[in-house]
Amino acid sequence: DIQMTQSPASLSASLGETISIECLASEGISSYLAWYQQKPGKSPQLLIYGANSLQAGVPSRFSGSGSGTQYSLKISSMQPEDEGDYFCQQSYKFPRTFGGGTKLELK
Amino acid sequence: QVQLKESGPGLVQPSETLSLTCTVSGFSLTSYGVNWVRQPPGKGLEWMGTIWNDGSTDYNSALKSRLSISRDTSKSQVFLKMNSLQTEDTAIYLCAREMNWELGFDYWGQGVMVTVSS
Numbered sequence: 001d002i003q004m005t006q007s008p009a010s011l012s013a014s015l016g017e018t019i020s021i022e023c024l025a026s027e028g029i030s031s032y033l034a035w036y037q038q039k040p041g042k043s044p045q046l047l048i049y050g051a052n053s054l055q056a057g058v059p060s061r062f063s064g065s066g067s068g069t070q071y072s073l074k075i076s077s078m079q080p081e082d083e084g085d086y087f088c089q090q091s092y093k094f095p096r097t098f099g100g101g102t103k104l105e106l107k
Numbered sequence: 108q109v110q111l112k113e114s115g116p117g118l119v120q121p122s123e124t125l126s127l128t129c130t131v132s133g134f135s136l137t138s139y140g141v142n143w144v145r146q147p148p149g150k151g152l153e154w155m156g157t158i159w160n161d162g163s164t165d166y167n168s169a170l171k172s173r174l175s176i177s178r179d180t181s182k183s184q185v186f187l188k189m190n191s192l193q194t195e196d197t198a199i200y201l202c203a204r205e206m207n208w209e210l211g212f213d214y215w216g217q218g219v220m221v222t223v224s225s
Contacts, residue, residue, distance in 0.1 A: 032208060032209065034211035034212070042217075043201055043203075043215035043216060044152070044201075045215070046211045046212060046213050048211075049209065049210050049213075050210070050211075055211070055213065087151065087152055089152070089154075089212075091208045091209075091211070094165050094168075095167040095169070096142075096167075098151055098153070099151075100151050101151050
């Protein structure tokens with residue numbers, strides 16, 4: 001199975017700050033990488049697919065990048081509504097696997 | 108609009124079989140795949156399996172011996188059955204739509220909490 005190692009596990013950011021979350025795959029996944037946001041008590045919401053494509057309706061302050069085994073999610077200008085858990089997920093090989101998650105809080 | 112809604116028992120006895128239904132609206136099961144994903148309380152996400160638009164399935168090898176996913180396109184429903192449940196199967200079970208490998212899981216249900224306990 002492809003292991004997805006996500007870092008950091010938790011992050012505290014100030015209003016307007018730019019933050020990055022990293023995801024490292026145990027082997028190359030050819031940009032078959034998605035990012036999700038999950039708020040408490042809610043189901044995940046797709047933010048980014050194909051490593052760098054913004055899902056419709058997602059604010060443009062979210063962006064994704066990377067290739068091979070290394071990927072990142074960037075939030076430029078942290079907003080209060082960005083608090084939550086973030087997960088990466090690979091769909092290059094079965095079984096699909098998720099990163100362990102990053103908890104993002106507003107400082 | 109696109110909606111997915113999971114339903115099923117909230118409590119299952121150990122060693123029993125779990126049966127869940129994902130009822131979808133706003134799209135056709137013959138055009139999209141549906142995934143089952145679970146999340147133990149306070150923990151991360153685990154992909155369980157997919158039923159594709161053509162009715163074929165893919166399963167997580169860790170669960171494959173216990174898991175079955177099927178559908179009824181006329182009722183817009185996808186079914187999950189998993190046998191030999193143990194306490195570690197306690198989780199929120201979610202269904203999520205997918206068009207293809209490249210586009211991610213774009214719509215999710217609200218999830219159903221399943222507790223395995225005697």
